[in-house]
Amino acid sequence: MKKRLVILDLNGFLVRRIHERDTYDLSDAFLETADAHARPFFIWCRPHAREFLTFLLQHFTVAVWTSARKYNAHQMVNTLIPDAGERKKLLFVWDQSQCQDKSDDLPEDVKKKYLFTKPLAKVWQAFPDFNHTNTRIIDDSPAKMVDNPPHTHLVPSPWVDYVYHEDGDDDTGLVMEGELVMALRKFLEE
Structure with a gap:
Protein backbone atom coordinates (compact mmCIF):
# COMPACT_ATOMS: atom_id res chain seq x y z
CA MET A 1 0.00 0.00 0.00
CA LYS A 2 1.24 3.47 -0.89
CA LYS A 3 2.46 5.63 1.99
CA ARG A 4 0.30 8.65 2.69
CA LEU A 5 1.19 11.56 4.95
CA VAL A 6 -1.36 13.67 6.81
CA ILE A 7 -0.02 16.81 8.50
CA LEU A 8 -2.18 18.35 11.20
CA ASP A 9 -2.54 21.89 12.43
CA LEU A 10 -3.31 22.28 16.12
CA ASN A 11 -4.85 25.49 17.45
CA GLY A 12 -8.29 26.17 16.04
CA PHE A 13 -8.49 22.72 14.50
CA LEU A 14 -7.67 19.94 17.00
CA VAL A 15 -7.35 22.06 20.12
CA ARG A 16 -8.26 25.51 21.28
CA ARG A 17 -6.01 27.43 23.58
CA ILE A 18 -6.66 30.71 25.25
CA HIS A 19 -4.16 32.86 27.11
CA GLU A 20 -4.78 33.50 30.80
CA ARG A 21 -5.01 37.25 30.14
CA ASP A 22 -8.01 36.62 27.84
CA THR A 23 -10.07 34.64 30.36
CA TYR A 24 -11.52 37.55 32.33
CA ASP A 25 -15.01 37.06 30.87
CA LEU A 26 -15.04 33.26 31.22
CA SER A 27 -16.40 31.58 34.34
CA ASP A 28 -14.13 29.67 36.70
CA ALA A 29 -16.38 26.63 36.25
CA PHE A 30 -15.82 26.81 32.50
CA LEU A 31 -12.05 27.19 32.87
CA GLU A 32 -12.05 24.04 35.01
CA THR A 33 -13.29 22.12 31.95
CA ALA A 34 -9.97 22.73 30.17
CA ASP A 35 -8.06 19.57 29.34
CA ALA A 36 -4.88 21.28 30.49
CA HIS A 37 -3.65 24.48 32.04
CA ALA A 38 -0.15 24.79 30.61
CA ARG A 39 0.75 28.28 31.76
CA PRO A 40 0.03 30.72 30.36
CA PHE A 41 -2.61 28.86 28.32
CA PHE A 42 -5.76 26.91 28.98
CA ILE A 43 -6.11 24.11 26.40
CA TRP A 44 -9.24 22.26 25.30
CA CYS A 45 -9.26 19.25 22.96
CA ARG A 46 -11.92 19.35 20.25
CA PRO A 47 -14.71 16.79 20.65
CA HIS A 48 -13.82 13.51 18.92
CA ALA A 49 -10.16 14.60 18.48
CA ARG A 50 -8.71 11.48 20.08
CA GLU A 51 -10.94 9.15 18.03
CA PHE A 52 -9.95 11.11 14.92
CA LEU A 53 -6.24 10.72 15.79
CA THR A 54 -6.66 7.00 16.38
CA PHE A 55 -8.17 6.68 12.90
CA LEU A 56 -5.33 8.69 11.36
CA LEU A 57 -2.58 6.75 13.12
CA GLN A 58 -4.11 3.46 11.93
CA HIS A 59 -4.24 4.50 8.27
CA PHE A 60 -1.62 7.20 7.62
CA THR A 61 1.77 8.50 8.50
CA VAL A 62 0.87 11.46 10.74
CA ALA A 63 2.74 14.64 11.59
CA VAL A 64 1.98 17.94 13.29
CA ASP A 104 5.89 41.59 5.54
CA ASP A 105 3.67 40.54 2.62
CA LEU A 106 0.50 41.51 4.48
CA PRO A 107 -1.37 44.67 3.44
CA GLU A 108 -0.63 47.80 5.47
CA ASP A 109 -4.00 47.69 7.26
CA VAL A 110 -3.13 44.31 8.83
CA LYS A 111 0.60 44.79 9.38
CA LYS A 112 0.27 44.20 13.13
CA LYS A 113 -0.66 40.57 12.46
CA TYR A 114 1.65 37.70 11.64
CA LEU A 115 1.47 35.25 8.76
CA PHE A 116 3.50 32.08 9.04
CA THR A 117 3.03 29.79 6.04
CA LYS A 118 3.72 26.07 5.86
CA PRO A 119 5.48 25.31 2.57
CA LEU A 120 5.21 21.58 1.94
CA ALA A 121 8.41 21.70 -0.12
CA LYS A 122 10.24 21.73 3.24
CA VAL A 123 8.52 18.51 4.25
CA TRP A 124 9.25 16.84 0.93
CA GLN A 125 12.90 17.85 1.16
CA ALA A 126 13.22 16.46 4.70
CA PHE A 127 11.18 13.31 3.97
CA PRO A 128 11.73 12.31 0.30
CA ASP A 129 9.22 9.43 0.45
CA PHE A 130 6.49 12.06 0.38
CA ASN A 131 5.44 14.50 -2.33
CA HIS A 132 2.39 16.30 -3.69
CA THR A 133 0.70 13.02 -4.64
CA ASN A 134 0.76 11.42 -1.20
CA THR A 135 0.61 14.36 1.23
CA ARG A 136 -2.32 16.27 2.68
CA ILE A 137 -2.10 19.08 5.20
CA ILE A 138 -5.14 19.96 7.30
CA ASP A 139 -5.27 23.56 8.50
CA ASP A 140 -8.22 25.83 9.21
CA SER A 141 -6.23 28.84 7.90
CA PRO A 142 -6.09 28.78 4.08
CA ALA A 143 -3.63 31.71 4.05
CA LYS A 144 -0.98 29.41 5.54
CA MET A 145 -1.19 27.16 2.48
CA VAL A 146 -0.51 29.73 -0.27
CA ASP A 147 2.83 28.15 -1.24
CA ASN A 148 1.38 24.67 -1.79
CA PRO A 149 -0.42 22.94 -4.66
CA PRO A 150 -4.17 23.43 -4.04
CA HIS A 151 -4.96 19.70 -3.98
CA THR A 152 -2.60 19.13 -1.03
CA HIS A 153 -4.62 20.87 1.66
CA LEU A 154 -7.91 20.33 3.38
CA VAL A 155 -9.53 23.30 5.11
CA PRO A 156 -11.86 22.10 7.87
CA SER A 157 -14.24 24.25 9.83
CA PRO A 158 -12.36 25.88 12.70
CA TRP A 159 -13.25 25.06 16.27
CA VAL A 160 -13.43 28.35 18.10
CA ASP A 161 -16.94 28.68 19.49
CA TYR A 162 -16.25 26.45 22.47
CA VAL A 163 -14.09 28.95 24.27
CA TYR A 164 -16.13 32.00 23.50
CA HIS A 165 -19.65 30.59 23.69
CA GLU A 166 -19.13 27.66 26.08
CA ASP A 167 -21.18 25.38 23.80
CA GLY A 168 -18.59 23.56 21.73
CA ASP A 169 -19.48 20.08 22.96
CA ASP A 170 -21.89 19.81 20.04
CA ASP A 171 -19.07 20.17 17.49
CA THR A 172 -19.06 17.36 14.90
CA GLY A 173 -16.10 18.43 12.76
CA LEU A 174 -14.09 15.31 13.60
CA VAL A 175 -16.76 12.60 13.74
CA MET A 176 -16.09 9.45 11.75
CA GLU A 177 -19.14 10.07 9.53
CA GLY A 178 -18.15 13.69 8.84
CA GLU A 179 -16.91 15.40 5.68
CA LEU A 180 -13.29 15.56 6.80
CA VAL A 181 -12.98 11.86 7.55
CA MET A 182 -14.78 11.07 4.28
CA ALA A 183 -12.25 13.21 2.38
CA LEU A 184 -9.41 11.36 4.10
CA ARG A 185 -10.94 7.98 3.26
CA LYS A 186 -11.09 9.09 -0.37
CA PHE A 187 -7.41 10.10 -0.16
CA LEU A 188 -6.63 6.55 1.00
CA GLU A 189 -8.24 5.18 -2.16
CA GLU A 190 -6.41 7.46 -4.62
Missing part, protein backbone atom coordinates in the same frame (compact mmCIF):
# COMPACT_ATOMS: atom_id res chain seq x y z
CA TRP A 65 2.88 21.38 11.98
CA THR A 66 1.74 24.41 13.92
CA SER A 67 2.63 28.07 13.69
CA ALA A 68 2.82 28.18 17.48
CA ARG A 69 6.17 28.50 19.23
CA LYS A 70 7.99 25.27 20.12
CA TYR A 71 7.11 25.21 23.83
CA ASN A 72 3.44 25.92 23.11
CA ALA A 73 3.38 23.36 20.30
CA HIS A 74 4.63 20.61 22.60
CA GLN A 75 2.15 21.59 25.34
CA MET A 76 -0.71 21.24 22.85
CA VAL A 77 0.58 17.90 21.51
CA ASN A 78 1.06 16.56 25.06
CA THR A 79 -2.51 17.57 25.91
CA LEU A 80 -3.94 16.04 22.75
CA ILE A 81 -1.84 12.86 22.93
CA PRO A 82 -1.06 12.22 26.61
CA ASP A 83 0.61 8.85 25.96
CA ALA A 84 4.32 9.24 25.11
CA GLY A 85 4.26 6.01 23.09
CA GLU A 86 1.47 7.37 20.90
CA ARG A 87 3.32 10.68 20.44
CA LYS A 88 6.34 8.75 19.16
CA LYS A 89 4.21 7.56 16.24
CA LEU A 90 4.20 11.11 14.85
CA LEU A 91 6.67 11.54 12.00
CA PHE A 92 7.49 15.04 13.26
CA VAL A 93 6.19 17.91 15.35
CA TRP A 94 7.13 21.15 13.66
CA ASP A 95 6.52 24.59 15.08
CA GLN A 96 6.82 28.24 14.08
CA SER A 97 10.56 27.89 13.49
CA GLN A 98 9.89 25.65 10.47
CA CYS A 99 7.28 28.03 9.03
CA GLN A 100 8.00 30.79 6.56
CA ASP A 101 7.34 34.27 7.95
CA LYS A 102 5.37 36.19 5.34
CA SER A 103 4.21 38.94 7.69
Whole structure:
Protein backbone atom coordinates (compact mmCIF):
# COMPACT_ATOMS: atom_id res chain seq x y z
CA MET A 1 0.00 0.00 0.00
CA LYS A 2 1.24 3.47 -0.89
CA LYS A 3 2.46 5.63 1.99
CA ARG A 4 0.30 8.65 2.69
CA LEU A 5 1.19 11.56 4.95
CA VAL A 6 -1.36 13.67 6.81
CA ILE A 7 -0.02 16.81 8.50
CA LEU A 8 -2.18 18.35 11.20
CA ASP A 9 -2.54 21.89 12.43
CA LEU A 10 -3.31 22.28 16.12
CA ASN A 11 -4.85 25.49 17.45
CA GLY A 12 -8.29 26.17 16.04
CA PHE A 13 -8.49 22.72 14.50
CA LEU A 14 -7.67 19.94 17.00
CA VAL A 15 -7.35 22.06 20.12
CA ARG A 16 -8.26 25.51 21.28
CA ARG A 17 -6.01 27.43 23.58
CA ILE A 18 -6.66 30.71 25.25
CA HIS A 19 -4.16 32.86 27.11
CA GLU A 20 -4.78 33.50 30.80
CA ARG A 21 -5.01 37.25 30.14
CA ASP A 22 -8.01 36.62 27.84
CA THR A 23 -10.07 34.64 30.36
CA TYR A 24 -11.52 37.55 32.33
CA ASP A 25 -15.01 37.06 30.87
CA LEU A 26 -15.04 33.26 31.22
CA SER A 27 -16.40 31.58 34.34
CA ASP A 28 -14.13 29.67 36.70
CA ALA A 29 -16.38 26.63 36.25
CA PHE A 30 -15.82 26.81 32.50
CA LEU A 31 -12.05 27.19 32.87
CA GLU A 32 -12.05 24.04 35.01
CA THR A 33 -13.29 22.12 31.95
CA ALA A 34 -9.97 22.73 30.17
CA ASP A 35 -8.06 19.57 29.34
CA ALA A 36 -4.88 21.28 30.49
CA HIS A 37 -3.65 24.48 32.04
CA ALA A 38 -0.15 24.79 30.61
CA ARG A 39 0.75 28.28 31.76
CA PRO A 40 0.03 30.72 30.36
CA PHE A 41 -2.61 28.86 28.32
CA PHE A 42 -5.76 26.91 28.98
CA ILE A 43 -6.11 24.11 26.40
CA TRP A 44 -9.24 22.26 25.30
CA CYS A 45 -9.26 19.25 22.96
CA ARG A 46 -11.92 19.35 20.25
CA PRO A 47 -14.71 16.79 20.65
CA HIS A 48 -13.82 13.51 18.92
CA ALA A 49 -10.16 14.60 18.48
CA ARG A 50 -8.71 11.48 20.08
CA GLU A 51 -10.94 9.15 18.03
CA PHE A 52 -9.95 11.11 14.92
CA LEU A 53 -6.24 10.72 15.79
CA THR A 54 -6.66 7.00 16.38
CA PHE A 55 -8.17 6.68 12.90
CA LEU A 56 -5.33 8.69 11.36
CA LEU A 57 -2.58 6.75 13.12
CA GLN A 58 -4.11 3.46 11.93
CA HIS A 59 -4.24 4.50 8.27
CA PHE A 60 -1.62 7.20 7.62
CA THR A 61 1.77 8.50 8.50
CA VAL A 62 0.87 11.46 10.74
CA ALA A 63 2.74 14.64 11.59
CA VAL A 64 1.98 17.94 13.29
CA TRP A 65 2.88 21.38 11.98
CA THR A 66 1.74 24.41 13.92
CA SER A 67 2.63 28.07 13.69
CA ALA A 68 2.82 28.18 17.48
CA ARG A 69 6.17 28.50 19.23
CA LYS A 70 7.99 25.27 20.12
CA TYR A 71 7.11 25.21 23.83
CA ASN A 72 3.44 25.92 23.11
CA ALA A 73 3.38 23.36 20.30
CA HIS A 74 4.63 20.61 22.60
CA GLN A 75 2.15 21.59 25.34
CA MET A 76 -0.71 21.24 22.85
CA VAL A 77 0.58 17.90 21.51
CA ASN A 78 1.06 16.56 25.06
CA THR A 79 -2.51 17.57 25.91
CA LEU A 80 -3.94 16.04 22.75
CA ILE A 81 -1.84 12.86 22.93
CA PRO A 82 -1.06 12.22 26.61
CA ASP A 83 0.61 8.85 25.96
CA ALA A 84 4.32 9.24 25.11
CA GLY A 85 4.26 6.01 23.09
CA GLU A 86 1.47 7.37 20.90
CA ARG A 87 3.32 10.68 20.44
CA LYS A 88 6.34 8.75 19.16
CA LYS A 89 4.21 7.56 16.24
CA LEU A 90 4.20 11.11 14.85
CA LEU A 91 6.67 11.54 12.00
CA PHE A 92 7.49 15.04 13.26
CA VAL A 93 6.19 17.91 15.35
CA TRP A 94 7.13 21.15 13.66
CA ASP A 95 6.52 24.59 15.08
CA GLN A 96 6.82 28.24 14.08
CA SER A 97 10.56 27.89 13.49
CA GLN A 98 9.89 25.65 10.47
CA CYS A 99 7.28 28.03 9.03
CA GLN A 100 8.00 30.79 6.56
CA ASP A 101 7.34 34.27 7.95
CA LYS A 102 5.37 36.19 5.34
CA SER A 103 4.21 38.94 7.69
CA ASP A 104 5.89 41.59 5.54
CA ASP A 105 3.67 40.54 2.62
CA LEU A 106 0.50 41.51 4.48
CA PRO A 107 -1.37 44.67 3.44
CA GLU A 108 -0.63 47.80 5.47
CA ASP A 109 -4.00 47.69 7.26
CA VAL A 110 -3.13 44.31 8.83
CA LYS A 111 0.60 44.79 9.38
CA LYS A 112 0.27 44.20 13.13
CA LYS A 113 -0.66 40.57 12.46
CA TYR A 114 1.65 37.70 11.64
CA LEU A 115 1.47 35.25 8.76
CA PHE A 116 3.50 32.08 9.04
CA THR A 117 3.03 29.79 6.04
CA LYS A 118 3.72 26.07 5.86
CA PRO A 119 5.48 25.31 2.57
CA LEU A 120 5.21 21.58 1.94
CA ALA A 121 8.41 21.70 -0.12
CA LYS A 122 10.24 21.73 3.24
CA VAL A 123 8.52 18.51 4.25
CA TRP A 124 9.25 16.84 0.93
CA GLN A 125 12.90 17.85 1.16
CA ALA A 126 13.22 16.46 4.70
CA PHE A 127 11.18 13.31 3.97
CA PRO A 128 11.73 12.31 0.30
CA ASP A 129 9.22 9.43 0.45
CA PHE A 130 6.49 12.06 0.38
CA ASN A 131 5.44 14.50 -2.33
CA HIS A 132 2.39 16.30 -3.69
CA THR A 133 0.70 13.02 -4.64
CA ASN A 134 0.76 11.42 -1.20
CA THR A 135 0.61 14.36 1.23
CA ARG A 136 -2.32 16.27 2.68
CA ILE A 137 -2.10 19.08 5.20
CA ILE A 138 -5.14 19.96 7.30
CA ASP A 139 -5.27 23.56 8.50
CA ASP A 140 -8.22 25.83 9.21
CA SER A 141 -6.23 28.84 7.90
CA PRO A 142 -6.09 28.78 4.08
CA ALA A 143 -3.63 31.71 4.05
CA LYS A 144 -0.98 29.41 5.54
CA MET A 145 -1.19 27.16 2.48
CA VAL A 146 -0.51 29.73 -0.27
CA ASP A 147 2.83 28.15 -1.24
CA ASN A 148 1.38 24.67 -1.79
CA PRO A 149 -0.42 22.94 -4.66
CA PRO A 150 -4.17 23.43 -4.04
CA HIS A 151 -4.96 19.70 -3.98
CA THR A 152 -2.60 19.13 -1.03
CA HIS A 153 -4.62 20.87 1.66
CA LEU A 154 -7.91 20.33 3.38
CA VAL A 155 -9.53 23.30 5.11
CA PRO A 156 -11.86 22.10 7.87
CA SER A 157 -14.24 24.25 9.83
CA PRO A 158 -12.36 25.88 12.70
CA TRP A 159 -13.25 25.06 16.27
CA VAL A 160 -13.43 28.35 18.10
CA ASP A 161 -16.94 28.68 19.49
CA TYR A 162 -16.25 26.45 22.47
CA VAL A 163 -14.09 28.95 24.27
CA TYR A 164 -16.13 32.00 23.50
CA HIS A 165 -19.65 30.59 23.69
CA GLU A 166 -19.13 27.66 26.08
CA ASP A 167 -21.18 25.38 23.80
CA GLY A 168 -18.59 23.56 21.73
CA ASP A 169 -19.48 20.08 22.96
CA ASP A 170 -21.89 19.81 20.04
CA ASP A 171 -19.07 20.17 17.49
CA THR A 172 -19.06 17.36 14.90
CA GLY A 173 -16.10 18.43 12.76
CA LEU A 174 -14.09 15.31 13.60
CA VAL A 175 -16.76 12.60 13.74
CA MET A 176 -16.09 9.45 11.75
CA GLU A 177 -19.14 10.07 9.53
CA GLY A 178 -18.15 13.69 8.84
CA GLU A 179 -16.91 15.40 5.68
CA LEU A 180 -13.29 15.56 6.80
CA VAL A 181 -12.98 11.86 7.55
CA MET A 182 -14.78 11.07 4.28
CA ALA A 183 -12.25 13.21 2.38
CA LEU A 184 -9.41 11.36 4.10
CA ARG A 185 -10.94 7.98 3.26
CA LYS A 186 -11.09 9.09 -0.37
CA PHE A 187 -7.41 10.10 -0.16
CA LEU A 188 -6.63 6.55 1.00
CA GLU A 189 -8.24 5.18 -2.16
CA GLU A 190 -6.41 7.46 -4.62
